[in-house]
Amino acid sequence: MQEEVENRTVNLAISTTKLTFRTIVNGYNAWKRHHQAKMAQKTAQLPVGKQSIKELIGQNQGVSSIPIEKTDLKGFEQVARKYGVDYAITKDQNVIPPKYTVFFKARDADALTSAFEEFTNRKLKAKEKPSVLEQLNKLKELVAAILPDKVRHKSQERDL
Template identity: 60%
Template sequence: MQEEVENRTVNLMISTTKLTWRALVTGYRKFQQYRAKVKAGKEAPHGKQTVKKLIGQNQGVSSIDIANTGIRDFDRIAKKYGVDYAIKKDRSVSPPKYLVFFKARDADALTAAFNEYSAKQMNRSQKPSVLKQLSRFKELAAGIPAKVRQKKLERDL
């Protein structure tokens, strides 16, 4: 393993020494342009972001209501599908709702993600609660009488 690392290091050194001065300057300029683009914010963010950034990308925005029970689950599924989205809490309703804003071009991906999320929620509602099962088994275990052990040794001579 160590030999492979050393060989790669030597190969890297040899390939960098073959670079010309012009190639180095060009590479450095490209790197500066990239850094300037990132600092200027021209690089579009992906995944979860603020509503302001999402609207600022000028690609059209749509929204869906979602219950507050599984927002973390929805985050995981949306990341899996590569959807650019923003979550905003709607406090005007007494039990607060969450609005999921997403790009219009991500509608198909979000539909698939939302279908998977809803299927996961339905499966969760059908499964019995582990804590309820545990409390039921505790009650059953408490109702079983304990064994009475008698320690008698019979000695025959």
């Protein structure tokens, strides 16, 4: 009888071990399928907007470039995002002052020209606006001319 109980105990231990191992293997396979699906989804999405040159060239759609000055790269990036242009900006440090180049997809050429036009229009409008500090200084001068001096003179006090 003792031997039969020992055999059943050993069989129970073996079957639970097999069940646990199968569960672990099935869990791993499910994770692996999920991970592969996630990676396939990630590679299917093409990056949009600012990218590295490697990503831009890797899309196999042809690349063009335009040299620009570093006057307002942030302003250009806002306009490029608005027009949905895929671009990459590089800095050539061998030249003094550094030279910046914007690389973009060849199919985005029309959108990029529109973006550059809007960007330059914004820059010109900003130059036409008078400085807020200059306006403030002019107003200060006008107020100073209108208001009398607040300094009391002793001669006025004696007369009273």
